Amino acid sequence: xxGVTQTPRHLxxxxxxxxxxxxxxxxxxxxxxxxxxxAKKPLELMFVYNFKEQTENNSVPSRFxxxxxxxxxxxxxxxxxxxxxxxxxxxxxxxxxxxxxxTGELFFxxxxxxxxx
Amino acid sequence: xxxxxxxxEMTATEGAIVQxxxxxxxxxxxxxxxxxxxxxxxxxxxxxxxxxxxEEKGRFxxxxxxxxxxxxxxxxxxQMKDSASYLCAVIDSNYQLIWGAGTKLIIKP
Numbered sequence: 130x131x132g133v134t135q136t137p138r139h140l141x142x143x144x145x146x147x148x149x150x151x152x153x154x155x156x157x158x159x160x161x162x163x164x165x166x167x168a169k170k171p172l173e174l175m176f177v178y179n180f181k182e183q184t185e186n187n188s189v190p191s192r193f194x195x196x197x198x199x200x201x202x203x204x205x206x207x208x209x210x211x212x213x214x215x216x217x218x219x220x221x222x223x224x225x226x227x228x229x230x231x232t233g234e235l236f237f238x239x240x241x242x243x244x245x246x
Numbered sequence: 247x248x249x250x251x252x253x254x255e256m257t258a259t260e261g262a263i264v265q266x267x268x269x270x271x272x273x274x275x276x277x278x279x280x281x282x283x284x285x286x287x288x289x290x291x292x293x294x295x296x297x298x299x300x301e302e303k304g305r306f307x308x309x310x311x312x313x314x315x316x317x318x319x320x321x322x323x324x325q326m327k328d329s330a331s332y333l334c335a336v337i338d339s340n341y342q343l344i345w346g347a348g349t350k351l352i353i354k355p
Contacts, residue, residue, distance in 0.1 A: 131288050169254065171345040172333070219288070234279060235343070237288040 132156040135220050135238035143246050144210060150241045152203040152220030159224070161203045162235065163195060166217040178203060210245045217242050248272045250346035252334050257352045258324055266319045266332050266349045274339020280308050280319045281333040283348070289333055292319070321351075329353045 133154045142148050154161065163175040177185035178197040192214075194206040203220055221235040251269045258264040270278070277296040281289040293301055295310035295317060307320040321328055334346040 131290065133288070169347055171250065171347045172335075174343070234291040234294060235289075237281075237290070239286070239288045 131236045131238065133220060133222055133236050133238035135218075135241050137241055138239065139242045139244075141244045141246065142207065142210065144212070146207075146210075148207045150205040150207070150218055150220075150243075152205075152238055154201055154203075154220075154222040154236070154238075156222055156224075156236060158222035158236070159200050160222060161197060161200070162221040162223070163203065163205050164219040164221065166219055166240065172219070175205075207243070210243075212245050215243055215245045248338060248344045250334055250336060250344055252332075252346040252349045254347070255350045255352065257354060258321075260324055260326060260353055260355050262324050263320065263322050264324060264351065266321070266334075266351065268317045268319070268334035268346055270315050270317075270334075270336045270344070270346075272315075272336050272338045272344055275312055276337040276339065276341060278308075278310055278317050278337070279333075279335045279343075280317075281335065282330050283333060284330045292332075324353050326353050326355070 136151045159180050161178045165173040165175055174187045175189045176195040181197050192208050192210055196204040217240040219240045220238040223235050249271045279294055280292040282292050283289040293308035295308050298310055298312055300307055300309045305322045310317045331348040331350050333348045336344045338344055
């Protein structure tokens with residue numbers, strides 16, 4: 130249990146569907162992240178939110194739409210995805226300041242395994 | 247460009263020692279992380295190095311040489327539960343995390 134919960138754990142959708150991934154963290158962190166993890170590839174940063182404000186959009190296609198209503202919740206809305214979007218989507222949170230009391234490491238959820246047919 | 251290199255896969259025997267290497271070429275350096283990820287599970291933090299030298303934490307140790315752009319994760323007294331992927335990540339000068347593709351470690355009895 131990392132303190133970061135993602136739902137659903139598995140999702141299968143067609144290319145015309147609309148679905149959402151949800152992430153919730155109970156760690157009191159102010160930074161939240163979406164990553165894409167594909168087999169044998171490095172983690173790809175998608176979006177970063179600090180204090181509910183999006184601070185990074187890593188050239189992600191508009192068919193992925195993030196939403197951060199508060200510091201504890203993060204959503205990834207999915208619309209007209211492509212088969213190559215099939216991957217594990219990981220949410221993470223972090224205390225943004227690092228500092229002496231922590232190394233600023235990321236705390237990850239278990240991911241949502243997405244399959245686009 | 248920025249790059250993190252680590253072996254794709256390694257195999258070791260239960261009870262033995264294994265060293266997983268990570269080399270990096272990044273624009274600046276502000277620390278290096280090692281994470282463990284079991285299949286179907288979240289990556290979990292193992293270690294953080296920002297100064298040269300060895301950090302020991304139980305059966306796991308992590309080493310850093312900033313001048314060589316090199317780190318390794320040393321796992322001793324291997325157990326079957328150590329079968330997992332091990333991810334190396336570097337914080338660059340813009341405080342962005344640059345990730346390696348991970349090393350899948352297979353432990354055999």
